[in-house]
Amino acid sequence: MVQQLLSPRILLVRTAAAAAVLVVVMLLCALAGSESISLKTALTGAHEGGTTNSDYEILVHIRVPRVILAAIVGAALAAAGVALQALLRNPLADPYILGISSGAGLGATLAIIGGFSWTLWGRSPIAIFAFVGAVGTVWLVWGIGRITGRFHVTGLLLAGVAVNAFFSAIIMFLISVAKGQQLHATMFWLMGNMAEEEFFVLWIGAGCVTAGVVSLYFLAPQLNAISFNPEDARSMGIHVERVQLLAFTISAFVTAVAVSLSGLIGFVGLVVPHAVRLVLGPDHRQLLPIAGICGAMFLVIADTVARVIVAPAQLPVGVVTAMVGGPFFLILLIRYNRKVSWLR
Amino acid sequence: MTASVHVQNVSFAYHRAQPVLKDISITVAAGRFLAILGPNGAGKSTLINLIAGSLTPRSGTISIDGINIRFCRPRELARKIAIVRQGSVPVFGFSVAETVLMARTAHYGPLGFESEIDRQCVAEALEMTATTEFASRPLASLSGGERQRVFIARALAQDTPILLMDEPTTFLDLKHQVGIYDLLKTIQVNRSRTIIAITQDVNLAAQYCDDAILLRPLSRPPGSTKGSDADLCRCQCRIGPASDVLTAGHIEEVFGVSGFSGRIGKENFFVPLGRMAKDAIRDADP
Secondary structure, eight states, X not given: OGGGSOOHHHHHHHHHHHHHHHHHHHHHXXXXXXXXXOHHHHTTOSEETTEEOHHHHHIXXXXXXXXXXXXXXXXXXXXXXXXXXXXXXXXXXXXXTTSXXXXXXXXXXXXXXXXXXXXXXXXXTXXXXXXXXXXXXXXXXXXXXXXXXXXXXXXXXXXXXXXXXXXXXXXXXXXXXXXXHHHHHHHHXXXXXXXXXXXXXXXXXXXXXXXXXXXXXXTHHHHHHHHHOXXXXXXXXXXXXXXXXXXXXXXXXXXXXXXXXXXXXXXXXXXXXXXXXXXXOSOHHHHHHHHHHHHHHHHHHHHHHHHHTTTTSOXXXXXXXXHHHHHXXXXXXXXXXXXXXXXX | OOOOEXXXXXXXXXXXXXXXXXXXXXXXXXTOEEEEEOOTTSSHHHHHHHHHTSSOOSEEEEEETTEEGGGSOHHHHHHHEEEEOSOOOOSSOOXXXXXXXXXXXXXXXXXXXXXXXXXXXXXXXXXXXXXXXGTTSBGGGSOHHHHHHHHHHHHHHTOOSEEEEESTTTXXXXXXXXXXXXXXXXXXXXXXXXXXXXXXXXXXXXXHOSEEEEEXXXXXXXXXXXXXXXXXXXXXXEEEEHHHHSOHHHHHHHHXXXXXXXXXXXXXXXXXXXXXXXXXHHHHOO
């Protein structure tokens, strides 16, 4: 019996393998696009005999930032999805379930429609508004949820649903009174927008998300017990409230970072955790890192498809995540359904 | 490894106006097997959750080996008491081994992995409860009796001197009921654990338990007028050796059910009788 439990070595090997695959996928996806480029030419450097090397320009200033951004956002959403499904003990939970999406959406819509012209560190205020909106909404939902009990799952979920509906209504109101140009920008943001190109911002985002996923990993054994039954977890000597608050805060934070970088991309945070859980089992020590990496991989591929399939035009990446991810997930579900206890 | 439990003048209420337990005092000596019986709503689960530290008494103290559990950190308490609640199936498909291993979470190393000692505890607990053969199966694929054994294994893996059980045999067939009690008795005797179990089965309690508590609800059902609240409070619980507490008279008084009682060897037994059965007996034996 001891053999089939997760060991640190198995975990390390699997994580390293997944990370290696991710790097390869990112590289391949960076080379794909409407403009075909050759890695060999690009690697010769920025200037090739006095003329600008366009392959290098495209690769380094357009493709690579975009691939990195997709990886950051995918990892953040998948890891936060794993944590929230465990905390809420609900397979339908995703990173947006407690109102983060509508909060961020409201922030972004206000920024776009308000037409703010000021910049912070040379950046448009949309991301900042989205971040503030996301964090503020989570804080609000958490506060309302607390009124119903220490960590009352139903109370939290209902508060999330109510706040989500309310803010979505405000967004729809704002959209209905918006002018053409603003309308387009808002819709584009709400459907997921992968336009960030500033390496400085990307590194900050990558740092925040990596730190978040790593800290969630250290809560993974406790999340196992809490996802099983919080009352029992407490009797096993786990500080349930502390773990819940920490995991919740971290997931909300990485989700807010992801959302403010990329807009609203659905499906990743719901389906990637389930797909990984179906294949590898529900142990969060393995689920968190692997789902993070798979989420990154999934979104990188989805975004590449979105760029390539109707080139030179682009699809919103959210369209692809659901169109490709949905059938893929259903295949997994049918194949592995004997292992899924929540379907019984 | 044994420990005694002292419940001293404990009162508890979920809402101020509706006390559930009033001035309860119980002493469980180390290595004893205590059964808690009583009608629904009498506060049995509340009492066991108070002892487990999941609830805090409004007044009174609960101590283990003389140490008030109120001043224990969760981790310390988890080394003294393990509890098996009424079976819950997890949302996610953990395997039996993973489930049992959870009991050791508080002992994990800094990287979140179990030590060799933790694995030994798990292996031993699986062995004792005869669940080793299911170790790699998902919990949800087991039958009720098997699952209950896994939950007992998890409590054993926590390696505590005291085990609390909330109705360990509900929904189990006769064979598994007896099997669970045989297992608990073995644990009590061979591992010298103190066991406190809530049960609805008067006869199994009489057979297996050293001591018994009969608990009655504080608030009487509407319509009943006999006695004042003060009377009820004075004797909300009756405690003593199982053979003294679980007599037909006491059971009839607390549950309001009459029945057929007798003795097999040293053990009392009690068969509750419904109206038809009573009529039949009266007709046959005027």
